[in-house]
Amino acid sequence: MSDAVLVAIITGGISLLGSVLTIISTSRKQQAEIDRKIAVIETKLEVMKGDIQSHNNYAQMFSENIPAIKQHMQDIDRRLDGIERRSA
Numbered sequence: 594m595s596d597a598v599l600v601a602i603i604t605g606g607i608s609l610l611g612s613v614l615t616i617i618s619t620s621r622k623q624q625a626e627i628d629r630k631i632a633v634i635e636t637k638l639e640v641m642k643g644d645i646q647s648h649n650n651y652a653q654m655f656s657e658n659i660p661a662i663k664q665h666m667q668d669i670d671r672r673l674d675g676i677e678r679r680s681a
């Protein structure tokens with residue numbers, strides 16, 4: 594084997610090794626970034642779930658109180674009508 598072929602094989606092998614190491618390193622960095630972003634998204638999702646549950650509890654409480662509020666308003670309207678009739 595001539596010296597030129599041997600140098601080409603060694604150079605090609607080192608170049609291939611450098612490319613493989615770069616690809617592996619880049620892949621690990623990208624996977625770490627993806628994992629970090631997934632963790633952030635999961636945290637935000639949990640916060641949103643809590644907010645939604647709080648909203649649903651408020652909406653349920655409000656809808657349960659509407660009949661009482663309507664009744665109270667009717668009572669107030671009747672009392673105002675009575676006062677208006679007496680003062681007229």
